[in-house]
Amino acid sequence: MDHGNDLRFDRGEQMPERFRRQTSRLLGMTAAQASRVAQSAFASVGAHRWHYGVLAALDESGPGSQSQIADRTGIYRSDLVATLNELVEGGHIERSPDPSDKRRNIITMTETGRARLAELDRVTAGINEHILAPLDEAERERLFALLRRLNDHLSA
Amino acid sequence: MDHGNDLRFDRGEQMPERFRRQTSRLLGMTAAQASRVAQSAFASVGAHRWHYGVLAALDESGPGSQSQIADRTGIYRSDLVATLNELVEGGHIERSPDPSDKRRNIITMTETGRARLAELDRVTAGINEHILAPLDEAERERLFALLRRLNDHLSA
DNA sequence: ATACATCGTTAGTGTCACTAACGCAAATGG
DNA sequence: CCATTTGCGTTAGTGACACTAACGATGTAT
Numbered sequence: 533m534d535h536g537n538d539l540r541f542d543r544g545e546q547m548p549e550r551f552r553r554q555t556s557r558l559l560g561m562t563a564a565q566a567s568r569v570a571q572s573a574f575a576s577v578g579a580h581r582w583h584y585g586v587l588a589a590l591d592e593s594g595p596g597s598q599s600q601i602a603d604r605t606g607i608y609r610s611d612l613v614a615t616l617n618e619l620v621e622g623g624h625i626e627r628s629p630d631p632s633d634k635r636r637n638i639i640t641m642t643e644t645g646r647a648r649l650a651e652l653d654r655v656t657a658g659i660n661e662h663i664l665a666p667l668d669e670a671e672r673e674r675l676f677a678l679l680r681r682l683n684d685h686l687s688a
Numbered sequence: 689m690d691h692g693n694d695l696r697f698d699r700g701e702q703m704p705e706r707f708r709r710q711t712s713r714l715l716g717m718t719a720a721q722a723s724r725v726a727q728s729a730f731a732s733v734g735a736h737r738w739h740y741g742v743l744a745a746l747d748e749s750g751p752g753s754q755s756q757i758a759d760r761t762g763i764y765r766s767d768l769v770a771t772l773n774e775l776v777e778g779g780h781i782e783r784s785p786d787p788s789d790k791r792r793n794i795i796t797m798t799e800t801g802r803a804r805l806a807e808l809d810r811v812t813a814g815i816n817e818h819i820l821a822p823l824d825e826a827e828r829e830r831l832f833a834l835l836r837r838l839n840d841h842l843s844a
Numbered sequence: 845a846t847a848c849a850t851c852g853t854t855a856g857t858g859t860c861a862c863t864a865a866c867g868c869a870a871a872t873g874g
Numbered sequence: 875c876c877a878t879t880t881g882c883g884t885t886a887g888t889g890a891c892a893c894t895a896a897c898g899a900t901g902t903a904t
Contacts, residue, residue: 547745547760547761547762548741548744548745548747548748548749548760548761549748550740550744550748550809550812551740551741551744551745551761553816554726554740554812554815554816555722555815555816555819555820555828555831555832556719556722556723556725556726556815556816556819557741558832558835558836558839559715559718559719559722559723559835560719560722560723560891561762561839562715562719562835562838562839562842563712563715563716563718563719563720564719564891564892565838565839565842565843566711566712566715566716566838566842567712567716567859567860567892568892569712569842570710570712571859581859581860584706584707584710585704585707585713588704588706588707589703589704589707591704592704592705592706593704597882597883598882598883598884599881599882599883604703604704605703605704605707606703606717608860608861608862608863609882609883609884610862610863610864610883610884610885610886611860611861611862612883613883613884613885633869633870633881633882634868634869634870634882635868635869635870635881635882635883636869636881636882636883637882637883653706656706656710659710659711659712660709660710660711660712663711663712663838663842664711664838665841666837666838666840666841667834667837667838671834672711674830674834675711675831675834675835675838676711676714678823678827678830678831678834679714679715679718679831680714681822681823682718682721682722682819682820682822682823682831683714683717683718683721684822685821685822686718686721686722686725686819687721716860720860720861723861723890723891724861727890737890737891753851753852754851754852754853755850755851755852764891764892764893764894765851765852765853766852766853766854766855766893766894767891767892767893768852769852769853769854789850789851789900789901790851790899790900790901791850791851791852791899791900791901792850792851792852792900793851793852
């Protein structure tokens with residue numbers, strides 16, 4: 533029965549109080565856990581986190597070049613390439629050259645992609661529900677607002 | 689003026705709303721930013737995030753074996769080795785074999801280590817202040833409590 | 845005595861954030 | 875109009891963090 537050290541879990545125990553008080557640590561740990569939840573949920577339907585971002589961006593802002601997608605999603609151009617390849621392979625998007633600017637590809641969502649997005653919408657709803665389960669609606673809003681403020685501040 | 693894509697920053701812009709609503713994403717992004725702040729602050733005094741955890745653990749719970757330190761800090765045994773090497777090299781801790789169990793090393797903090805911890809206490813105070821700057825005391829507490837609840841729930 | 849668990853250690857995996865540099869195409873400026 | 879610069883997609887690589895696997899040496903249990 534090897535349960536020497538399994539996953540990161542901060543069950544009070546005897547962690548140094550100072551350490552626990554480190555916001556960046558608590559934030560990082562919670563993010564890691566949330567990330568694991570999200571990742572495995574996406575993986576269970578053969579998708580990746582980023583697929584959702586790309587499809588949602590295409591749905592909400594329409595077709596665009598790869599760097600536009602990168603800007604909209606916050607995914608790096610370099611990381612986007614593989615993601616788009618996967619989405620093309622799955623028939624969820626199409627990558628066609630822009631006739632008016634030969635450097636560009638235009639990314640468009642297919643019908644299959646639209647269905648996939650609907651599926652991933654459900655998956656993410658499940659993820660959010662799972663992660664935020666212990667909080668009621670008001671608390672979720674509060675958490676969101678607080679994180680947003682930190683985020684905005686740190687981005688400045 | 690290349691500001692094509694610099695650091696991850698979520699300045700409203702035209703990110704898909706659904707994407708922005710993803711808690712795991714907001715959490716992850718904020719954590720990444722906080723992590724960057726923490727990392728560079730530690731680096732500016734030649735330290736690593738984990739050094740602080742180890743020294744704080746030793747201070748608060750006294751000397752211990754490497755796996756005890758691992759348990760107390762949440763650092764993996766495997767990652768701990770290099771961290772302890774660095775701390776030994778800096779004269780902040782001592783690694784001596786446990787006479788009563790030859791598999792174990794006993795880790796003790798030195799006087800130098802105690803001074804280092806005081807220094808890193810100041811560094812982390814600065815980090816926390818920087819990260820949490822936009823929030824008042826009550827809001828910080830609220831954020832902390834919310835994150836803790838998520839954390840506890842996800843660890844279950 | 846044999847089996848099994850634990851300790852420190854080394855090595856390696858996978859993800860995410862991020863940088864560097866490439867060849868090509870397009871916009872810009874003298 | 876030609877040269878430089880900027881933007882595009884792409885490949886490769888870095889570094890931190892979380893995490894797994896397996897090792898030899900040493901303890902513990904049956």
